[in-house]
Amino acid sequence: MGSEGKPMLPVLDFTIEDLKPGTNSWLSTCTSVRQAFEENGYFVAVYDKASIELQNGVFGSMKELFDLPTETKRRNIFEGMPLKGYVGQHPKIPLHESMGIDPGTTLEGIQSFAEKLWPHGNDQFWLLAHKALEQNEPQLGFVAHTDKSFTTILHQNHVNALMVETTNGNWIDVDFSSPTSFVVMAGDALMAWSNDRIKSPNHMVMMNGNETRYSLGLFAFYRGILKVPEELIDEEHPLQYKPFDHLALLNFTYSANMKAYCGV
Numbered sequence: 392m393g394s395e396g397k398p399m400l401p402v403l404d405f406t407i408e409d410l411k412p413g414t415n416s417w418l419s420t421c422t423s424v425r426q427a428f429e430e431n432g433y434f435v436a437v438y439d440k441a442s443i444e445l446q447n448g449v450f451g452s453m454k455e456l457f458d459l460p461t462e463t464k465r466r467n468i469f470e471g472m473p474l475k476g477y478v479g480q481h482p483k484i485p486l487h488e489s490m491g492i493d494p495g496t497t498l499e500g501i502q503s504f505a506e507k508l509w510p511h512g513n514d515q516f517w518l519l520a521h522k523a524l525e526q527n528e529p530q531l532g533f534v535a536h537t538d539k540s541f542t543t544i545l546h547q548n549h550v551n552a553l554m555v556e557t558t559n560g561n562w563i564d565v566d567f568s569s570p571t572s573f574v575v576m577a578g579d580a581l582m583a584w585s586n587d588r589i590k591s592p593n594h595m596v597m598m599n600g601n602e603t604r605y606s607l608g609l610f611a612f613y614r615g616i617l618k619v620p621e622e623l624i625d626e627e628h629p630l631q632y633k634p635f636d637h638l639a640l641l642n643f644t645y646s647a648n649m650k651a652y653c654g655v
């Protein structure tokens with residue numbers, strides 16, 4: 392792990408210009424994003440438009456949320472939505488707790504979530520949370536896996552713990568402790584849609600230290616059937632996947648991979 396010195400993390404800077412679709416800078420950024428996905432399956436995005444006040448507010452609310460009694464947190468039940476529900480006290484990953492809000496990008500979705508947890512109101516809470524608890528020795532926070540999303544965007548407080556497996560099989564620590572760093576990662580659906588040109592990276596959370604880590608994840612899912620575009624199929628890249636229902640992938644056995652789900 393990192394024996395040849397500090398491993399290089401692919402970093403893309405989104406702070407330089409206001410990226411308007413169709414402009415030259417937007418087009419060249421699209422190319423960089425595609426290359427980073429094709430080469431690594433993930434990258435660290437540097438983005439400075441989320442103020443420190445906003446971030447302090449979000450992480451403060453996440454502490455408040457996870458400090459609630461377990462019975463209260465369990466009021467956020469799964470109800471068949473892809474990532475909805477509370478997960479915690481799982482014997483295999485005792486440090487892990489997460490709270491899924493679905494839909495998490497609409498005001499109604501977040502309001503209905505907040506009303507369940509704070510029937511008397513809480514106008515501060517607004518986004519999803521994902522947390523690992525304190526410990527003294529390196530300990531698994533979340534098992535190695537690939538995401539079933541199309542893409543995942545992660546943000547965290549100052550506590551690093553995310554590890555990603557590189558294409559040559561080394562595990563590297565991902566430093567995204569800066570308030571302007573976000574991890575963007577390909578999920579299994581992007582891997583299948585891209586006809587294996589992009590690989591969804593294996594990753595896990597390894598806690599080390601005694602500080603609580605709060606992380607936020609935005610998991611993008613497509614409601615409908617995804618199909619490999621014709622232009623991504625050629626002699627070098629014969630078709631690898633049949634059209635597939637993205638949401639139904641979530642009901643497929645968790646350990647199964649994309650090839651088993653919809654491989655040609």
Ligand SMILES: O=C(O)CCC(=O)C(=O)O
Binds near residue numbers: 545595
């Ligand atoms: O907490 C993190 O940074 C990553 C969590 C994760 O991999 C997941 O929820 O799928």
Ligand SMILES: [Fe+2]
Binds near residue numbers: 536537538594
């Ligand atoms: Fe993940």
